[in-house]
Amino acid sequence: MPAHLKNEIGNKYGMLKVISRAKNIKGCSYWNCQCDCGNYKESIAASALRGGKTISCGCQHNGRKASNLVSDKVREQRKKYYKELKNLPY
Ligand SMILES: [Zn+2]
Numbered sequence: 001m002p003a004h005l006k007n008e009i010g011n012k013y014g015m016l017k018v019i020s021r022a023k024n025i026k027g028c029s030y031w032n033c034q035c036d037c038g039n040y041k042e043s044i045a046a047s048a049l050r051g052g053k054t055i056s057c058g059c060q061h062n063g064r065k066a067s068n069l070v071s072d073k074v075r076e077q078r079k080k081y082y083k084e085l086k087n088l089p090y
Pocket residue numbers: 015035036037038039056057058059060
């Protein structure tokens with residue numbers, strides 16, 4: 001394994017968990033993943049995983065769902081932030 005290659009095994013992207021390495025295609029690293037639904041998806045580009053382009057085996061609407069996930073998270077953080085503001089003792 002080349003030193004510059006980031007080990008993605010065990011990482012989770014959306015619903016996909018990286019389980020093993022696939023063959024490189026055009027110098028890009030590809031990974032085999034298992035989806036939360038139980039399906040396997042082979043040969044996903046690392047850039048697609050890291051960029052949030054591929055977040056499931058296809059059982060979820062890729063891309064759109066990813067942005068929903070992000071905004072939900074942001075909303076949750078904001079809620080927490082405002083709650084903490086309110087709790088300030090002044
Ligand atoms: Zn799936």
